[in-house]
Amino acid sequence: MAAAQGEAFVGIPRIRYEGPDTDSMLAFRHYDANELVEGKPMKDHLRFAVAWWHSFRGTGSDPFGAPTMRRPWETKGDSLEAALDRVAVGFEFMEKLGVGFYCFHDRDVAPEGATLAESNRHLDAVTARLREHQERTGIRLLWGTANLFSHPRYVHGAATSCNAEVFAYAAAQVKKALEVTHALGGAGYVFWGGREGYQCLWNTDMKRELDHLARFMHMAVDHARQIGFTGQFYFEPKPREPTKHQYDFDCATCINFLRANGLEKHVKMNIETNHATLAGHEMQHELEYAGLQGFLGSIDANTGDPLVGWDTDQFPTDIYLTTRIMHVILKYGGLAPGGINFDAKVRRESFEPVDLFHAHIGGMDAFARGLKIAAAIRADGRLDQLVRDRYASWSGDLGRRIEAGSESFASLEQAMLAKGDAAPCTSGRQELFENLVNTYL
Ligand code: XUL
Ligand code: CO
Numbered sequence: 001m002a003a004a005q006g007e008a009f010v011g012i013p014r015i016r017y018e019g020p021d022t023d024s025m026l027a028f029r030h031y032d033a034n035e036l037v038e039g040k041p042m043k044d045h046l047r048f049a050v051a052w053w054h055s056f057r058g059t060g061s062d063p064f065g066a067p068t069m070r071r072p073w074e075t076k077g078d079s080l081e082a083a084l085d086r087v088a089v090g091f092e093f094m095e096k097l098g099v100g101f102y103c104f105h106d107r108d109v110a111p112e113g114a115t116l117a118e119s120n121r122h123l124d125a126v127t128a129r130l131r132e133h134q135e136r137t138g139i140r141l142l143w144g145t146a147n148l149f150s151h152p153r154y155v156h157g158a159a160t161s162c163n164a165e166v167f168a169y170a171a172a173q174v175k176k177a178l179e180v181t182h183a184l185g186g187a188g189y190v191f192w193g194g195r196e197g198y199q200c201l202w203n204t205d206m207k208r209e210l211d212h213l214a215r216f217m218h219m220a221v222d223h224a225r226q227i228g229f230t231g232q233f234y235f236e237p238k239p240r241e242p243t244k245h246q247y248d249f250d251c252a253t254c255i256n257f258l259r260a261n262g263l264e265k266h267v268k269m270n271i272e273t274n275h276a277t278l279a280g281h282e283m284q285h286e287l288e289y290a291g292l293q294g295f296l297g298s299i300d301a302n303t304g305d306p307l308v309g310w311d312t313d314q315f316p317t318d319i320y321l322t323t324r325i326m327h328v329i330l331k332y333g334g335l336a337p338g339g340i341n342f343d344a345k346v347r348r349e350s351f352e353p354v355d356l357f358h359a360h361i362g363g364m365d366a367f368a369r370g371l372k373i374a375a376a377i378r379a380d381g382r383l384d385q386l387v388r389d390r391y392a393s394w395s396g397d398l399g400r401r402i403e404a405g406s407e408s409f410a411s412l413e414q415a416m417l418a419k420g421d422a423a424p425c426t427s428g429r430q431e432l433f434e435n436l437v438n439t440y441l
Contacts, residue, residue: 047339049101060348144181149194159216197243214261234270268297298338322370
């Protein structure tokens, strides 16, 4: 195949659904964008997004080694010109992959300048370019965010810095990031803690830092209202890394923070698999917890390595994991306006451009299978019925009265004194439940 002018991913075709029997490794076996599941096209259930930072800025460097990625189009360093050229590369990738969305931090798409004003000019120039490509391709921005953690000014955090001018700078940066997200028609805006946390409690005024974080988020919400941005705000939990303790530890911590500070109407959760496991939770737990509280917003899809204790941000290929995720998402009515952002990076050993395709195809197929399996579990209804059976006593007289609030300790004491003991419990049948789930895989 002849390379189109300026083509970056030479020789890679548009990735198509070819079904499970295809021999091609550059095809979808399970993700068929328009196939209906529970009456809705797969693309609308899954709303896949590519993370600009990992896919187009990831270098493959790690704490022990230099960059490894071979990216033939990266010839102009971290300049504005390079950032502008990279937009075409990113959109070529997303068009060939067939995803509908992308996500970025301000500093992924445009380089930091010598001053805030210069950084803003860079961002404006790249935004114009992004907009052209969005219009050309129909690919949309799922969410934008600001990088408030890489620059040395953010050494002590941004909104929770001990330095008030750093707070002010971060506010200016988020103001601009919101405006750019709005200009690009972004469906959301994410707050991830970055360095909002602490390394040592002896030098930390936690109350003050948390108050500042809340003030910061209120200012963001106010500014969004002023500029007419109606996208969804998200808070992304992560328990640690880079700080020893991040204030956005897990969903329960974040939701408490939002409620305690009057932000609950404005902000939902953006839940990342590897962050959930770092917090000692399963992803299913985090989704379920956010869902039952009405805070399920969007997800950052990736996975960790059970033998490596940090945020390895690997592409998810485990169908059991994606089944669990999609089962909760279907239960709570879907993610829109959120979606599934692959906050994942190819391994530093996978340094060729084609590896970016293998990684995303694998993740998309894993989620497509998870979606179909979860829908089959729901259509069959046996799992739900078993759960309902387990709680059957709560549909009896006594259970209903307790749930309705018409019993008290005194009335329950009377009932149990009269009976002498509670009815015997039935088996939890965990193994049966687990075996049943495996029958759909
Ligand atoms: C970091 C992380 C971030 C957020 C956006 O672990 O997940 O990339 O998703 O700032
Ligand atoms: Co993330």
